[in-house]
Amino acid sequence: MNCEIIGVGTELLLGDIVNTDAQYLARELAAMGIVIHYQEVVGDNPERMRACISNAVSRSDLVILTGGLGPTADDLTKEISCEVMGAELVLDEDILEGIRSYFSSKGIVMPESNAKQAYVPKGGTVFANRNGTAPGCAVEKDGKTVIMLPGPPRELKVMFEYEVKPYLAQKTGGVILSKQVRTFGIGESDMAQRVADLLDGENPTVAPYAKDGEALLRVTARAETKEKAEQMCDETIEKIREKIGGYIYSTDSLNLEQTVVKLLREKGKKIALAESCTGGYIAKRITDVPGSSEVFEYGIVSYSNEVKMKLLGVKSETIEQFTEVSEQTAAEMAEGVRKLSGADIGISVTGISGPGGGTEDKPVGLAYIGFSHSGGTYVHEVRTGRSLDSREYNRYVTASNALHMVIQHFYERDE
């Protein structure tokens, strides 16, 4: 069964809000083995809505619309979808009663305009809204299905989970399952070249893409059962591992910070941070992960030389001789924060994020990452090669490199 998703609403079209409904539905549908061919966004305009919905119904088995179920005059999703599907809208007294009591429970009398929401397609399926007034619904005709869902994510997600999934489950045989292979330190094109022969596969499919300075492969298998699909993915991931294993840090869809926290917890180790140019970005990403307090206690944002010397014990001579952006300073920062905190691993970052501060031999995008542990201290140099408007990118990628050093530290020790 192939599907397309249509977001209805001028606020989407003009970019006032980002279309997270489409992403949510796409993920859920793909996981159910429903193939998505198109997504669209159309404004609250009858002619264009009619054209868009007719076109979708003509080329897809399943069309899911989000938004346009509200009480106001420009909410037309039900009216136009039912017109296209040749279904009649009829008043459902029970739903009307439900909407009335939803308002009275808040001590408000239902505005008459909301009665509009109690009209549903005759002979269609109705989906209850547990977080709002607008019910969802589905109409079927000639093997085509049109589903209409409310736009607000908290209404949509609950309705999809509890009402729409069971409805769709009857329609779909088989399962599609995707797994992510996350790499670090290799570009998308280089990665794609090395696994080129796998990219032509029909089932599982292997698709490369880049995200936040990382190259990823998405392995997607279609099978009768979840177990079989999982097995097919794993077999393909093994083939990928043979080609680029050294760059893979995760095949369980954990990102860098999640992998770092997982490894530190497994090994019972603690980490401390001394951040200069990343200014707390590494600490922020580590503490994004629930339970990170087990492995992370000390973070110092040393955004001046005084802090580096006073709190981290960096020698003034070191800064005078080599400047604050140097291997030597990074090393002393990492050792200093490890000593201060008593953690097993001390990580430090000092560099030039931009836009200003770059020089010929120390350009914007340059950073030194110090890594200190019981076995010693070493420094890794990062050059992002980007300057203009890349402060966020430089900081993010530098933080990613620091996180990856922790992962490599543990992986190498396992080998």
Next chain:
Amino acid sequence: MNCEIIGVGTELLLGDIVNTDAQYLARELAAMGIVIHYQEVVGDNPERMRACISNAVSRSDLVILTGGLGPTADDLTKEISCEVMGAELVLDEDILEGIRSYFSSKGIVMPESNAKQAYVPKGGTVFANRNGTAPGCAVEKDGKTVIMLPGPPRELKVMFEYEVKPYLAQKTGGVILSKQVRTFGIGESDMAQRVADLLDGENPTVAPYAKDGEALLRVTARAETKEKAEQMCDETIEKIREKIGGYIYSTDSLNLEQTVVKLLREKGKKIALAESCTGGYIAKRITDVPGSSEVFEYGIVSYSNEVKMKLLGVKSETIEQFTEVSEQTAAEMAEGVRKLSGADIGISVTGISGPGGGTEDKPVGLAYIGFSHSGGTYVHEVRTGRSLDSREYNRYVTASNALHMVIQHFYERDE
């Protein structure tokens, strides 16, 4: 001129990433007076791409594609768009040289597959990529224009701002200019009600929207000149100020952290941070702002009680008697970091971000923000009211509240 935006990529279609490019472009285009009728997303599938692009060209004057300009075999945006527009792709030696030097600046030899990115439509317009290897381009035919831009937001935004805007400006008469009115501490619907009479305006238009826990108004004016449009926006912003002035923290499209750094620089004050539950998020956001090192030197991520006591001087009795998530601990943290750093303002945060750790009287989403300055120390309590899956939201909104306290501190002193 009417326009549609097509996002190309299976990662978008399957919901691996959310389509923020479409939102960004929609906003920018609307602000330029270009009417958007449709947005689509299509996967890396030649037939469906061809159908989608042909359909778009047939009904819209301007079609903007994002993504699919990568070096891999499934990147087909240029190939298929040019086929539809009847344009030939030719190798541009200069671009090829640029891509080679981009790689060599990172100390890497260009993978041969990247040469694909140096092919551009014959007789078309080329847009330089300042943050990546894939150039953008535009082809025109019979009054129709197709623009192809890279998918990664960092590449797309800079290219659009510096290359595509000037290109489009020639095509559109007059100027459309938008200004943002940013508020804090008021909900979107409440805000919308208070400025309701302004929301019906034709020119300027006033549109409310919510973002990251803040309520914003976008004021958009259309005029012959930039100056005139600016003046129209400012007059409307004055009317808005009369109604909700107390909630407005910025009308120059600066966000919270940018406003904080601007104010601290103007006043010549320095700030220091002691973060527990936000784990470096405030430091990260402040150091997102270029030049923040002038006003921010010391950040402590105190993710354990030991750090709070050892570095910040929080009394063990305070933690024993009131726990680490308490007004008293927040106050001592703020005073402690101010003392340690010698900064003018000390900010502290301690709270429960979730998913775990909540109790009846101290639920997930609760945080105490300490504010210490020469005039004394006070504590602000935040309750986000969210628990389930809201760790990121709780941390972000708590950080926003802390930043807003700094802004209020200065605004109140001006009055």
